[in-house]
Amino acid sequence: MGLDVEMKTAEPAAAPSPLIHLKATIALIEKGVAKKEMRLMARAIRQMLAVRRRLKASTVSSFLNYALPSGSEALSRLLGFVAKVELGDASMEVDTPPSMAQSSQLSYKQSVLPELESFSYLLVIIFLIDQKHLEDAKVCSSAAIKRLQQFNRRTLDVLAARLYFYYSLSYERTNSLADIRGTLLALHRTATLRHDELGQETLLNLLLRNYLHYNLYDQAEKLRSKTLRSDSHSNQQLCRYLYYLGKIRTIQLEYTDAKECLLQAARKAPSSARGFRIQCTKWAAIVRLLLGEIPERTTFMQQGMRKALLPYFELTNAVRIGDLELFRAVADKNASVFYADKTHNLIVRLRHNVIRTGLRNISISYSRISLRDVASKLHLDSATAVADAESIVTKAIRDGGIDASVDHSKGWMQSKETGDIYSTQEPQQAFHSRIAFCLNTHNEAVKALRFPPDAHKKELESAEKRRERQQQELELAKHIAEEDDDEF
Incomplete structure (x- = not known):
């Protein structure tokens, strides 16, 4: 019996093929369009991203032939991009794409929704980026943006935001990010006029990233200050915005605001976004050192981040000791890392802090x-x-x-x-900052609560129920009055 149980538990259920997952997204997209529910669009994107690592050229081709009408311009264009990847594969396995003669029989519909066409573009762009066909991804994303500009549908907002992101990513990977700055500005203006708040958030972050990529901090601050920003509809976009704002504030010597933005971005980021959290932690550590604070050791010992944060841990140790010679050695040893993270100029500013820390230790000793x-x-x-x-x-x-x-x-x-520190205002200020942090966290948690639409109306009685209740009260009052008359 024990052996049978082990054999049964050792056989995992066969996972559905990626093609089945992709076909299931079509129903979600159509339901989202019919009900104008943006959550279904986001769910379709998440379902596609869940199988992106298992996608093959044959799978993508089969889905395109199934989802898009035969003979359409979008189908021929997207199949051309996938065919380039397919020719480069040495071995072709299951899910062989059907021929063009068979595509008319397998096509899901003869007329396609703009949302489904945009989803197909998004799928191919992500597939090309994963397969390192960056030039083809850049051309495909440009075609997708041109096609997207022909529509004005609110059900496209979620898909459009994703297309904007991968449009910028494909150009960034090919070192031509400056070529699309004008296009991004035009798209942001259009999103503002159409009240596309998710598109505004995404495009604002992409523009800030575009400027910061070329160290144009003044232009980034001017854009940020002139842009009206509503409450965030996406936690990911809010984290990116706080990160870019923290970098701008750091360069502008506003270290207190920069520290708050960077720590909040790292705190709000999901645990799966390890690379983003590492960048936030690096910049936050430098800002805290510039403020004269020493980050805790646990900051650099987080799981999966120790190796990436090791140069900054050594730098923090040199600043804490106040050893200028050790600080120079660490800066020279990890110069390549600091240049890659664009924090080298900030580390040069730390020299004065190292001297001041060493001087403070000398004055105490x-x-x-x-x-x-x-x-x-x-x-x-x-x-x-x-x-x-x-x-x-x-x-x-x-x-x-x-x-x-x-x-x-x-x-x-x-x-x-040295006097007694408890005779000063410093303990009270530290206590006040902790209380302010807790209150801010509570307010953000309350703002993040979600309630079902029209939930408050369920508690309100209808007009018919109100009339029935009033009629019952009148009958009850009349009955009581009659009983009182009987008693007399």
Whole structure:
């Protein structure tokens, strides 16, 4: 019996083929168009993305012949793109695409919905990107956008947002992102006029990414400040917007706002978006270091992110110690990583923080120390090291970084006794920031609640029920009055 049970449990159920999954999306799209329900469109896209890794050229061709009418321009164009991939495959397995003679018999409909045609374009674009046919994906996405501009249907908004994203991605992968900036601006203007809020969010993020890709931070900020943005309809688009806004604020030296945006973007991002969370964590760590804070060790020890965050962990350790020589070594060692992440310019700004941290440690350790020893401990290797140390100490005292005084005639730094931190306002400020964070989280959770449409109307009684209730109350009152008369 035990062996039979093991044999039964060891045989998993055969997974449905990708073609069956794709055909099931047609019913979802038609139902979404009939009921004008955007959730069904999003569900069809998710169902397609669930099988994207198992797609083959033969599967995509079979679906196109089934979904699109024979002889249509969209079918011939999309089959041409898939055929290029199919010719490059060495082995062809199941799901052989039907011939053009048979396509008229297998075609799902002779007239196709614009939503189904856009879905077919989206499927082929994603397939071409996954198969590394980037030039074909760029041409196909351009054709899809031109076709999409011919329609003005609200049921296309979800599919259009996806097409915009992969349109920009295909151009980014081919290093020609600047070529579509004018098109994206025109699409954003059209989406604004049509009140397509999801399209506005998507296109705004794509434009910000386009500008930031070429380090055009001023143009990105001007676009962001001039654009009216409503409440977010997509958590993914909100996370991207917060990430781009955090990068802009960082370059503009507004570190407090940048830190809040980056941490919120990393917190809201789904756990599956590991690459996005890694980028948010990298920038957030740099911003916190620039603010004089030291990120917790657990930030760099998250599962699946340790290797990617190792250079920033070493950098944080150098800043925490205040060792300028170690900081230089870490910056030179991981220069290629910092250049790839576009954080090298920010790391150059950290040099002053390293010196200030080292100076704070010196002021705590020594009640009095000569400026020459300060220059030696800070590794200020220059002919004017003592003069540089004197100016650094003076500036740190003026900024409130250390509590000390400088005796210029004798050439030493005199530290003052450290007071009780609980006699200051710092604990109250830390407590206030935690309360504000909890309240903000509660307000966002309340805003995220979803209720069924017209749910409040169910509790309201209809006019007929109200008349019946009033009639019953009148009869009850009359009956009570009659009983009172009988008693007398």
